[in-house]
Amino acid sequence: MAAQLLFFYFGGVTIAGAIVAVTSRNIVYSALSLLVAFIHIAGIYVLLNAEFIAAVQILVYAGAILVLYLFVLMLFNPSEEKLYLHKQAKVGIFLGVVVLFMMLFAGYKTEIIGKGGPLTAQAVKEMGHTRVIGNALFTDYLFPFEVASLILLVAMFGAIVLAGRGVHRKKGPAGRIDLSYRDKLPKKSSETPEEVIVGR
Amino acid sequence: MSAVNLPSNYLPILVFFFIALAFGVVTILMGYLVRPKRPYLEKLHAYESGILPDTDARMQFPFRYYLIAMLFVLFDIEMVFLYPWAVSFNKLGLFGLIEMVLFLLILFVGYFYAWRKGALEWD
Numbered sequence: 001m002a003a004q005l006l007f008f009y010f011g012g013v014t015i016a017g018a019i020v021a022v023t024s025r026n027i028v029y030s031a032l033s034l035l036v037a038f039i040h041i042a043g044i045y046v047l048l049n050a051e052f053i054a055a056v057q058i059l060v061y062a063g064a065i066l067v068l069y070l071f072v073l074m075l076f077n078p079s080e081e082k083l084y085l086h087k088q089a090k091v092g093i094f095l096g097v098v099v100l101f102m103m104l105f106a107g108y109k110t111e112i113i114g115k116g117g118p119l120t121a122q123a124v125k126e127m128g129h130t131r132v133i134g135n136a137l138f139t140d141y142l143f144p145f146e147v148a149s150l151i152l153l154v155a156m157f158g159a160i161v162l163a164g165r166g167v168h169r170k171k172g173p174a175g176r177i178d179l180s181y182r183d184k185l186p187k188k189s190s191e192t193p194e195e196v197i198v199g200r
Numbered sequence: 201m202s203a204v205n206l207p208s209n210y211l212p213i214l215v216f217f218f219i220a221l222a223f224g225v226v227t228i229l230m231g232y233l234v235r236p237k238r239p240y241l242e243k244l245h246a247y248e249s250g251i252l253p254d255t256d257a258r259m260q261f262p263f264r265y266y267l268i269a270m271l272f273v274l275f276d277i278e279m280v281f282l283y284p285w286a287v288s289f290n291k292l293g294l295f296g297l298i299e300m301v302l303f304l305l306i307l308f309v310g311y312f313y314a315w316r317k318g319a320l321e322w323d
Contacts, residue, residue: 043217046207047207049207051207051210052283052284055283056280059276059279059283060273060276060277060280063276064272064273064276064277065273067269067272067273068269068270068273071261071265071266071269072266074260074261074265075260075261075263075265075266128287130283130284130287130288131284131287131288131291133284134284134285134287134292135291135292137281137284137285138284138285138288138292138299138300139292142299145281145299145303146299146302146303146306148281149278149281149302149303149304149306149307150306152274152277152278152307152310153306153307153309153310155270155274156270156271156274156307156310156311156313156314157310157313159266159267159270159271159274160267160313160314160317163263163267163319
C-alpha cells in the first residue's frame, strides 16, 4: 500500500514537472521543473530497487545534464527565444505519441532478462544493486568500460576544440596565457597614495 | 508492486525529502498568510543590492562557460564509474585497481589536453 502511494506520488509529480517544463513561457522555469521531474524519477528507481540508477539519475541528470541545459539557456540570446519556442506543438505531440507507442510496444514485447546467471533480481536483493553492477562491470564488461573512457576523452577533445575556437589568445610557455603585456602597460595612476586618498 | 520489495533503508531519505519539501512550502505559505500586502513599484522591483536594476538579468553569458559546463559533465560521468568500483573494490582487488588506473589515465590525457589548451584558465 505504501509502495503504491509512493509510486503514484513520484509518478504524478514527474508527469506534472514534465508538463510544466514543456508549457512554461519562461525557459528557466522549464529547466527547474525538469529538475523536479528528474529527482522524482530517481524516487521511482529507488522503488524499483535500482539504487545505482537512482544515484546516477541524481548525479548525472539532476546535476550535470541540467547544468548543461541551464548554461545553454543562458548562452542563448534571450531576445531570440520567442522565435523558436512554442511553435512546434503539433510536431511535438505527434513525436511524443509515436515515442510513447514505441515504448509501450517495446515493454510489451520484451521478455524479462536476468533470470539466470549472477545478475538476477535475487542477487540484487541480497547484495545490493550497486555491488552487483560493480562486480559485473569490472569483470565481464571490462572492455566496454575501458572504451567508455575513450568515448569520454573524445567528447572532452570535441568540447575544447569547438568551444575554444573563438578564443584567440597568446600562449606563453607550457600553454599558459602570456601575461607579459601587463609589465609593458603604463603604471596605473591609482597606485599612487594621493590618488587612493582622493578616491575615497 | 508489493510492499515486500520496498527498500526500507531509504526511509530516512524519504523522511528528509518530505521535511525539506514541507519546510519550503510552510515557509512560503506562512509568509503569504501573515505578511501585510502593501505593494508599490520600488518594492516590486528585482532586488539588486538596494539600487534599481537597469538591465534585465537574462543577459547573454560568455561562451567560455559552456566549456566549463561540458568539462563538468564529463568528469561527473567519470565519477559515476568510480562509484560502483568503490563499492565492489574489496571483491575486485588488484585487478580492479589496475583497470581503474588505466581508465583514469586515459581520462587524464583529456585533462592535460584541457590544461595545455588553456581551457582551465580564466583571465
